[in-house]
Amino acid sequence: MPQTSTSRTAIALHHRKSVGRLTDRQLSDLREAYRAVLPIQDERGYNHHAGIHGLPLPIYCKHGDLLFLPWHRAYLYFFELALRDQVPDVSLPWWNWASRAAHASGIPRAYAAEQVGGQDNPLYSVPVPEIARQQGSRLLADEPPTETFRRPRQPADLPSAEDVEAALGAPNFVDFSNRMEGLHNWVHVWIGGTTAEVPWAAYDPLFWAHHAMVDRLWRVWQLRNPEANLDGGFLRQALPPFDMTVEDTLDVTGLGYEYASTTQAVGGTS
Amino acid sequence: MSLNHYISDPIPVPTPDDAEDGTDFSRADLEFYGVDHSGSSFEARVFFDNPDADETTPRQEDSGYVGSFYIFGHGGCFGDIGHCDIPAEPNGPFDRRPPHPLTPQKRTVVVTEAIKQFRETAGGDLTVTVVPVASESPIDAEDELFSFERLALITYD
Numbered sequence: 259m260p261q262t263s264t265s266r267t268a269i270a271l272h273h274r275k276s277v278g279r280l281t282d283r284q285l286s287d288l289r290e291a292y293r294a295v296l297p298i299q300d301e302r303g304y305n306h307h308a309g310i311h312g313l314p315l316p317i318y319c320k321h322g323d324l325l326f327l328p329w330h331r332a333y334l335y336f337f338e339l340a341l342r343d344q345v346p347d348v349s350l351p352w353w354n355w356a357s358r359a360a361h362a363s364g365i366p367r368a369y370a371a372e373q374v375g376g377q378d379n380p381l382y383s384v385p386v387p388e389i390a391r392q393q394g395s396r397l398l399a400d401e402p403p404t405e406t407f408r409r410p411r412q413p414a415d416l417p418s419a420e421d422v423e424a425a426l427g428a429p430n431f432v433d434f435s436n437r438m439e440g441l442h443n444w445v446h447v448w449i450g451g452t453t454a455e456v457p458w459a460a461y462d463p464l465f466w467a468h469h470a471m472v473d474r475l476w477r478v479w480q481l482r483n484p485e486a487n488l489d490g491g492f493l494r495q496a497l498p499p500f501d502m503t504v505e506d507t508l509d510v511t512g513l514g515y516e517y518a519s520t521t522q523a524v525g526g527t528s
Numbered sequence: 529m530s531l532n533h534y535i536s537d538p539i540p541v542p543t544p545d546d547a548e549d550g551t552d553f554s555r556a557d558l559e560f561y562g563v564d565h566s567g568s569s570f571e572a573r574v575f576f577d578n579p580d581a582d583e584t585t586p587r588q589e590d591s592g593y594v595g596s597f598y599i600f601g602h603g604g605c606f607g608d609i610g611h612c613d614i615p616a617e618p619n620g621p622f623d624r625r626p627p628h629p630l631t632p633q634k635r636t637v638v639v640t641e642a643i644k645q646f647r648e649t650a651g652g653d654l655t656v657t658v659v660p661v662a663s664e665s666p667i668d669a670e671d672e673l674f675s676f677e678r679l680a681l682i683t684y685d
Contacts, residue, residue, distance in 0.1 A: 315607055440636075444571075
C-alpha cells in the first residue's frame with residue numbers, strides 16, 4: 259500500500275497489521291498493552307477512551323454524517339497512543355471481516371478465545387464501568403451488562419470482498435463515506451451483544467480492530483483517489499473532544515502510522 | 529420478537545421509453561429518508577414484490593430480496609428529560625453547535641440490476657417490503673423499531 263505515498267517524517271512509522279497475521283510476540287504485546295490500560299482509572303485508561311464513544315454521557319461519536327471517518331480516525335489515534343504509552347511499538351491491528359478466514363470462522367481467534375496461557379484474554383471481554391451501567395440502566399428492563407459480550411451471526415453473513423470493492427469503487431468522498439458507514443453498521447449488527455449498541459460498543463476490544471479495518475479501507479480509498487477534493491469548510495471542522503480538525507486526519511503518515519499486512523524486523527548493525 | 533414491517537405503496541418503475549434519449553439508467557438507488565436511529569440496532573432487509581416477507585424469508589433473489597441496510601442504533605435516551613428531543617428547525621446561522629445526534633438519517637440500497645430484472649420478469653409498479661431484524665443485544669427492540677419518513681426510487685443516466 260505505501261508505495262504510492264510519501265511519508266512526511268523520517269521517523270519510522272508504526273504499522274497496523276492484520277490481526278490474523280500478527281506474530282506471537284506482536285499479539286502478546288497487544289494483550290499486555292490492554293492489560294495495562296484496563297485498570298487505569300484516569301484519562302490514560304481504557305474506560306476513559308471507550309467511554310468517549312458511548313456512555314457515560316456525553317456521547318461524542320459521529321455517525322450518519324461525513325465526520326464519521328475523520329472522527330473515528332482521530333479516536334483510534336489517541337487510543338493507540340494510550341496503548342503505546344504502556345507497551346512501546348504496539349499498534350492496533352485490523353480485523354479483515356471480509357476475508358476468507360472471517361467468512362469461515364467469524365471473529366478471529368485472538369479475540370474469540372476466553373483464555374490464553376491460563377489467563378483471561380483481555381481481547382475477549384472487559385468489564386463495563388459502573389457509571390456506564392448506571393446511565394444505561396435508565397432504559398433497560400434487565401440489569402445492564404457488567405462486562406462486554408458478543409452474539410455473532412453466521413460467518414457467511416459478514417460483508418464480502420465484493421461488498422468492500424463496491425465501496426472502494428465510490429467515485430467521491432461523500433459516496434465512499436456513506437457506503438463505508440453502511441458496511442461498518444453491518445459488522446456492528448453482525449457482532450451483536452454490547453458491540454451492537456452505541457452506548458457500550460467501544461468497550462469491546464474487538465471494536466478497535468473493526469474500526470481499524472474501516473480506517474484502513476478509507477486509507478486504501480484515499481490512495482486510489484489522490485485527487486479527491488474536500489470542501490474547505492469541511493476540512494476545518496473540529497472533531498470534539500479531540501484537538502483535531504478533519505484536515506488533521508487526512509494523512510495517516512502525518513499521524514505516524516501506515517497499514518501493512520505483516521511486518522517482520524531484525525536488528526541492524528548497531 | 530416480531531417487529532414492524534413496512535410495505536410501500538406501488539412505485540412506478542422507469543423504462544427506457546421514459547428517458548429523453550431512449551437510453552436506460554446506469555444506476556438505481558432506493559433511498560430511505562428520515563430513518564430513525566434512536567433505538568436499538570437492526571438490519572433492514574429489502575424485498576421487491578413480496579409483502580409476505582418476514583424474518584424467515586431467505587435472502588435470495590427468488591424471494592425478491594434485493595439487499596439490506598443496517599442501523600447502528602443510539603440505544604435510547606440516557607439523558608434527562610429533553611436530552612433527546614430533536615429540534616424542529618436546523619441550527620441558526622450563529623449557532624455553531626453540531627446537529628442533534630439523533631437527527632434522522634438517510635440510507636441507500638443500490639438496486640440497479642434488481643430493478644432491471646423486475647421490469648423483465650414482473651413489470652408494472654413495484655412494491656417494496658422492508659423487514660427489520662434486530663440485533664441480539666442488551667437493549668430490547670421495540671415493536672416500532674423501523675421508522676422513516678419517505679422512500680424514493682432514484683435512477684441515474
